[in-house]
Amino acid sequence: MKILVLNAGSSSLKYQLFLMESSEVLAKGTCERIGAGGFITHKRGDEAYSEEVDFPNHGVALEKVLSLLCSKEYGVIGSVKEIDAVGHRVAHGGEKLKESSLITESVVKYLETIVPINPLHGPPAIAGIKACLALMPDVPQVAVFDTSFYSTVEDSRFVYAIPYEFYENDKIRRYGFHGTSHRYVSAELAKAVGKPIEDLKMITCHLGNGSSITAVDGGKAIDTSMGFTPQEGVVMGTRSGSIDPTVVTYLMKTKGYTAQEVEDILNKKSGLLGVSGISNDLRNVFSAAEEGNYRAQLTIKLLVNSIKKLIGSYVAEMNGLDALVFTAGIGENQSNVREMVCENMSYLGIEIDTDRNANFTRGIPFNITKDGAKVQVWIIPTNEEYMIAIDTQRLASK
C-alpha cells in the first residue's frame, strides 16, 4: 500500500510517500513560499532535485508534487492511481474530532467552524485537503490531528480557571499539540523497554523549535504543556512559553502595542531568540554561552528550568514515573540539555549515564539510564509522518 502524507503550513507543503509493506519512504520533499513565489525540493533516496516554481496556492503546489512523484526522471510511481490513500496532518481537531478520521464533507465543515481558534494552521490544512479532494477525488483521505491524543485529558486539567462561559461559549481550554509525536514516541518507548504501554507511567519531552511535554499514564495522555495554542508551556525557539498573562495587558497599556503586536512579540520574538538576542537555534545559543555570553547562559538556564518544573509536576500528577523520553531536534541531539534536565533529579529516580548520553547513537531508540536508576531515560527519534501513514492505512483499509 502506498500512502502520501501531507503537512500543509501557511506557505509550505511537506510530503512523504510511504510504501507501507516495508515502512520505506519512497520520496519526500517540501514546497515553500506558496503564495509568494515558490520553490520545491524533492528527494528520492539520496538523489535531490530542486526548482523555482510559481505556487500561487496549495493546489498548484500539490499538482507539482504529484507530477514529480510520477515523472520519469525523479518519480517513484507510474501514475497517481498508485497512491492508495492520503494522510493529512491537521494541527487542530477541536473538541469534536477526538481521533484520526476519514475525511468527509462534515469533517471539512467542522474544521471550517474551528478556524477562529486555529487561525494560523486551520486555513492551510483545509486548503491542502480541498486541493487533494479536487485532484484525487476517489482516493480515501484521512485527517490526523495533533490534538486528538489529548482527548483522554480530564476536564480538571484542560479547563482554565477563568469564567466558565469562556469555555462553554468560546471553547477556550487547553487542547495540547504535538500529540502525534507524543503518541508515537510513547508507543516506541513501550516497545523499547519490552513492557505493555498500559503498565507504564511516562513523560515525553518533545523539544524542538516548538516544544511540549506530555504525561502519559497507561498509554493515555493525562496532561500536557501546550494549551489553547502552542504558545503555552516550555521556553521555545521564538515562543515565550508560560508567562503571567498580565504581561500582555501591561505591554498593551504602557507601550500602546496592539493585540497583534504583543502576539508577535510572544510568538516570534521571545523564547531562546528573545532572551539571548542571538538565535532561535539552541546550537548558536550554546556557542555564545561557551564564549561567556551572559544572556545566552541565562537562556539555557530558563529553558532547562521550564522543562524540569513540568517533569516534576507530572510526576506529582501521576504519582510516579517509569520512563522519561527525549525527542525532536533538541531532545534527540543535544546531550547537554538532556544532562542538565536530568541533573539533581535523583530524588525522583531520574539518573542518566553521562557517557551513554554523550556518546549516543542517532536515529534509533537509545537507553541513557544510569545502571540501577529507578526511572528509565531514553532518546526516542520521533516520526510523526509515519504515525500519520499508519493511521491512514488503518482507516483507509476499513
Ligand code: AMP
Ligand atoms: P526541530 O524543530 O525539531 O527541528 O528542532 C530544532 C532545534 O533542534 C534547534 O534549536 C536546534 O538547535 C536543535 N537541533 C536540530 N538538529 C540538531 C543537531 N543535529 N544537533 C544539535 N541540535 C540540533
